Amino acid sequence: MVFEVKSLTCEYRKGLLGTDVQVPRFGWELRAGRRGTVQSAYQLQVTEEEGGFESPLWDSGKVNASQSIQVVYGGPPLSSRTRYYVRVKAWDQNGLESAWSDPAWWETALLAPEEWQAEWITPDEAAIDPQAEPVFMLGKRFGVKPGIVSARIYATAAGVYELYVNGVRVGDELLAPGWTSYRKRHAYQSYDVTDMLADGDNAIGALLGNGWYKGRLGWSTGHQLYGERRALLLQLHIRYADGTEETVVSDTTWKVSEAPIRKSDIYDGEAYDARLEQSGWSTAQFDDSAWSGTQRLALPISQLVAQEHQPVRVTETIRPRELMITPRGETVLDMGQNMVGRIRLTLNVPAGTEIRLTHAEVLDKEGNFYTGNLRTAKQEIVYTAKGVDGETYAPTFTFMGFRYLKVEGYPAGQEAELTDRIQGEVMHTDMTPTGEFDCSSEAVNQLQRNIVWGQRGNFLDVPTDCPQRDERLGWTGDAQVFVRTAAFNYDVASFFAKWLRDLKADQSAEGSVPFVVPDALNAVNASGAQTKEGEITASSAWGDAAVICPWTMYLCYGDVRVLEEQFDSMRAWIGYIRKQGDNEYLWNTGFHFGDWLGLDAKENSYVGATPRDLIATAFYAYSTRLVRETAVVLGRAEEVREYGELYGRIKAEFQKEFVTPNGRLAAPTQTAHVLALTFELVEGEVKKRIARDLNELVVSNEYHLTTGFVGTPYLCFALSNNGFHETAVKLLMQEKYPSWLYPVSKGATTIWEHWDGIKPDGSFWSDDMNSYNHYAYGAIGEWMYRCVAGLDMDETEPAYRKIRIHPRFADGALTHASAALQSPYGRIESAWSVDEEQTVVRMTIPANTTAEVILDGTTLAEVREGGIAAVAADGITAAAESENGVILTAGSGTYEFRYAMKKEIEIEAALV
Numbered sequence: 073m074v075f076e077v078k079s080l081t082c083e084y085r086k087g088l089l090g091t092d093v094q095v096p097r098f099g100w101e102l103r104a105g106r107r108g109t110v111q112s113a114y115q116l117q118v119t120e121e122e123g124g125f126e127s128p129l130w131d132s133g134k135v136n137a138s139q140s141i142q143v144v145y146g147g148p149p150l151s152s153r154t155r156y157y158v159r160v161k162a163w164d165q166n167g168l169e170s171a172w173s174d175p176a177w178w179e180t181a182l183l184a185p186e187e188w189q190a191e192w193i194t195p196d197e198a199a200i201d202p203q204a205e206p207v208f209m210l211g212k213r214f215g216v217k218p219g220i221v222s223a224r225i226y227a228t229a230a231g232v233y234e235l236y237v238n239g240v241r242v243g244d245e246l247l248a249p250g251w252t253s254y255r256k257r258h259a260y261q262s263y264d265v266t267d268m269l270a271d272g273d274n275a276i277g278a279l280l281g282n283g284w285y286k287g288r289l290g291w292s293t294g295h296q297l298y299g300e301r302r303a304l305l306l307q308l309h310i311r312y313a314d315g316t317e318e319t320v321v322s323d324t325t326w327k328v329s330e331a332p333i334r335k336s337d338i339y340d341g342e343a344y345d346a347r348l349e350q351s352g353w354s355t356a357q358f359d360d361s362a363w364s365g366t367q368r369l370a371l372p373i374s375q376l377v378a379q380e381h382q383p384v385r386v387t388e389t390i391r392p393r394e395l396m397i398t399p400r401g402e403t404v405l406d407m408g409q410n411m412v413g414r415i416r417l418t419l420n421v422p423a424g425t426e427i428r429l430t431h432a433e434v435l436d437k438e439g440n441f442y443t444g445n446l447r448t449a450k451q452e453i454v455y456t457a458k459g460v461d462g463e464t465y466a467p468t469f470t471f472m473g474f475r476y477l478k479v480e481g482y483p484a485g486q487e488a489e490l491t492d493r494i495q496g497e498v499m500h501t502d503m504t505p506t507g508e509f510d511c512s513s514e515a516v517n518q519l520q521r522n523i524v525w526g527q528r529g530n531f532l533d534v535p536t537d538c539p540q541r542d543e544r545l546g547w548t549g550d551a552q553v554f555v556r557t558a559a560f561n562y563d564v565a566s567f568f569a570k571w572l573r574d575l576k577a578d579q580s581a582e583g584s585v586p587f588v589v590p591d592a593l594n595a596v597n598a599s600g601a602q603t604k605e606g607e608i609t610a611s612s613a614w615g616d617a618a619v620i621c622p623w624t625m626y627l628c629y630g631d632v633r634v635l636e637e638q639f640d641s642m643r644a645w646i647g648y649i650r651k652q653g654d655n656e657y658l659w660n661t662g663f664h665f666g667d668w669l670g671l672d673a674k675e676n677s678y679v680g681a682t683p684r685d686l687i688a689t690a691f692y693a694y695s696t697r698l699v700r701e702t703a704v705v706l707g708r709a710e711e712v713r714e715y716g717e718l719y720g721r722i723k724a725e726f727q728k729e730f731v732t733p734n735g736r737l738a739a740p741t742q743t744a745h746v747l748a749l750t751f752e753l754v755e756g757e758v759k760k761r762i763a764r765d766l767n768e769l770v771v772s773n774e775y776h777l778t779t780g781f782v783g784t785p786y787l788c789f790a791l792s793n794n795g796f797h798e799t800a801v802k803l804l805m806q807e808k809y810p811s812w813l814y815p816v817s818k819g820a821t822t823i824w825e826h827w828d829g830i831k832p833d834g835s836f837w838s839d840d841m842n843s844y845n846h847y848a849y850g851a852i853g854e855w856m857y858r859c860v861a862g863l864d865m866d867e868t869e870p871a872y873r874k875i876r877i878h879p880r881f882a883d884g885a886l887t888h889a890s891a892a893l894q895s896p897y898g899r900i901e902s903a904w905s906v907d908e909e910q911t912v913v914r915m916t917i918p919a920n921t922t923a924e925v926i927l928d929g930t931t932l933a934e935v936r937e938g939g940i941a942a943v944a945a946d947g948i949t950a951a952a953e954s955e956n957g958v959i960l961t962a963g964s965g966t967y968e969f970r971y972a973m974k975k976e977i978e979i980e981a982a983l984v
């Protein structure tokens with residue numbers, strides 16, 4: 073019988089190079105041939121020597137426990153710059169023992185700030201103007217003795233950087249060190265360069281650009297937010313076979329020159345003059361006598377942290393679909409997909425040819441190239457060729473959001489070859505894909521693809537609202553509404569853990585949470601000027617990201633540490649709200665974005681009709697409840713009491729203020745009803761009435777939504793969970809504006825910011841705020857996985873320890889739906905299909921988890937599994953009938969349930 077341990081991870085990763093987590097956590101999956109397998113014990117071993125498990129550094133011994141994720145390292149303190157190997161074995165409930173897993177490894181980086189010997193360096197200002205636009209090239213030559221065993225570089229930049237060793241690019245990370253709240257937390261990266269060094273003369277080169285640190289950020293031309301000068305910090309450690317070590321560090325012996333990248337900015341793009349390339353600039357043979365000197369910059373070391381999540385990489389290459397000439401005569405390439413990343417050119421044109429590429433998301437009504445919605449962001453590449461056949465170029469320190477590319481300056485008459493000469497490189501944080509969703513509607517499947525593309529485009533080191541205009545900021549509200557959907561599509565555990573640390577770092581002493589994290593709007597820039605946007609400080613539903621996001625990480629990954637780390641931040645947010653206004657149980661003062669972009673907004677307003685105090689109080693209650701639940705998880709009895717009581721009072725105040733004595737909700741909007749239901753602020757008959765009223769609001773609006781950012785994510789849940797699933801499905805399937813499928817019908821390949829980004833008559837929403845790649849409304853994805861495909865969890869046992877499979881058949885609107893999720897315990901699948909005769913539900917439940925299976929419209933006598941009565945099937949441990957059907961409890965394994973729908977059973981009975 074197969075019983076194996078697979079997929080051993082350390083801090084969610086395989087082969088994690090360079091972490092400063094001192095007490096890491098492990099997780100593994102069990103593969104079992106037998107249904108109903110659970111783990112009864114495990115044993116972990118950690119060693120510093122590859123294969124050295126005979127005398128391990130730490131041996132947990134056999135631990136009688138079922139825990140197989142988030143298992144905390146319990147050995148002696150870890151050392152810096154050390155690779156550790158780990159392996160695990162497990163026992164099942166019958167005492168069956170697995171073999172040892174394949175060993176996995178992780179490696180520590182620099183665990184103490186004192187280990188940094190390097191200095192922050194920047195070009196000598198006497199030689200190069202620190203404000204010069206070109207990217208800088210820094211270089212250093214050094215000698216290496218024979219007998220290298222290993223070599224590591226630890227590096228970062230005030231700005232963005234890329235490294236080269238002996239003429240070869242180091243790693244494949246893009247836009248390192250990424251974007252954090254630099255003043256408090258500044259990431260550095262670790263690279264294994266063992267194979268890149270040679271005995272004798274060697275060289276390191278670094279490209280240094282502005283990036284988020286010094287470049288343009290925010291829409292009122294804010295720049296230099298974090299510093300006025302770029303700088304590099306780098307430390308190379310070489311270990312020799314004889315046990316000796318050498319270091320090469322950034323210091324004033326380094327030299328510097330300007331790069332062929334003449335301009336580089338995240339919003340605006342890049343200008344590159346290939347004629348200025350200095351061949352071999354990062355090799356030991358290069359003559360750097362014309363280069364200038366460097367100087368030290370007094371930047372701190374103490375805020376450095378090792379890279380916490382996956383880096384940004386190119387994850388896919390796309391070929392243009394079509395070359396077109398627009399009515400205005402522009403030469404335009406269509407990538408076929410609104411994508412985020414960069415282009416790569418491969419050319420054979422005369423030296424000095426200047427090619428200009430402008431990036432846009434859509435064509436206008438007439439089919440002309442349109443960049444109005446980019447506002448001041450140029451998204452432009454200007455490439456000057458050196459005239460070599462096959463010369464190739466992709467911008468280094470920028471990214472664009474685009475589907476269309478306008479090409480200017482290409483040799484006349486040769487445009488037809490452009491589709492072979494240009495390709496798109498998709499860039500984003502290299503998260504592991506975890507989710508799949510499919511159903512019988514091709515339009516809904518396209519919606520799912522659009523959601524995934526929206527996530528890819530906007531999870532670029534921080535969760536941004538949009539990737540194209542002069543914004544691209546970590547809007548807290550957007551992140552909060554989308555986080556659970558995000559955790560279906562990709563593994564976002566480390567991505568959010570990192571972002572939440574930034575949120576906490578940028579939270580005010582009073583507990584208010586900025587609109588965007590890292591806080592680029594309310595920042596004082598390097599020259600002491602307050603950026604224009606930052607006049608207001610917090611908004612409900614945006615600031616609640618401080619609570620909702622960590623809680624979601626706990627639910628989806630069982631990450632208790634994230635709750636521990638964020639608990640103070642979560643409480644501070646509640647404390648902040650409590651101090652607003654004069655009623656501590658109601659939030660009815662101050663600024664709020666409200667139901668942002670709701671369709672029931674007044675003419676010329678962005679804010680939907682739902683009263684802002686209702687939204688604010690509803691979120692206040694919801695977040696307070698989640699803080700209470702967090703306190704339960706953390707075993708903080710005092711806070712359980714405190715927040716439980718507070719929640720009760722807010723809820724009571726909500727009812728007093730917003731529910732009429734007859735049990736009607738005072739605000740007649742969809743969003744108001746949705747929040748009251750989803751956040752459980754009403755009960756009993758009142759709840760039933762509000763659910764009926766919500767249904768009526770949707771039905772009377774001919775199955776159209778009116779919700780904005782706040783109501784949309786929960787709208788279908790509020791319906792499905794209160795007896796109106798069919799209405800929810802009709803909303804999903806609605807193709808006429810406004811609806812999720814309306815943009816799909818308009819050819820959208822991503823989610824739009826506005827329900828009517830392109831209006832039915834083909835005209836656009838105003839240029840001031842109209843993104844075609846905004847994931848917020850993609851939050852419907854969570855409902856598609858959980859309610860349509862029926863892949864859900866029982867939240868009392870997080871991380872899908874206790875799975876809930878509850879397919880909700882869409883009354884003929886869909887004939888099948890399926891979803892899969894690579895959960896922390898392993899792959900879960902839920903799939904259903906219905907036809908005239910039969911309902912089939914297939915599921916896979918990973919070992920060490922159990923599932924509650926809810927099958928609607930049947931009886932225990934009817935359901936069969938593998939040809940026998942389901943109640944008698946192997947792995948089914950309990951079975952009961954409910955009002956709507958049956959509930960089974962299943963252990964791990966793959967199952968296929970079949971039954972005839974009750975309706976048919978009834979018809980048959982009538983015929984008899």
Ligand code: RAM
Nearest residue numbers: 537547549550665668825
């Ligand atoms: C705009 C964007 C963003 C939203 C804020 C309030 O900048 O639509 O997504 O969160 O407004």
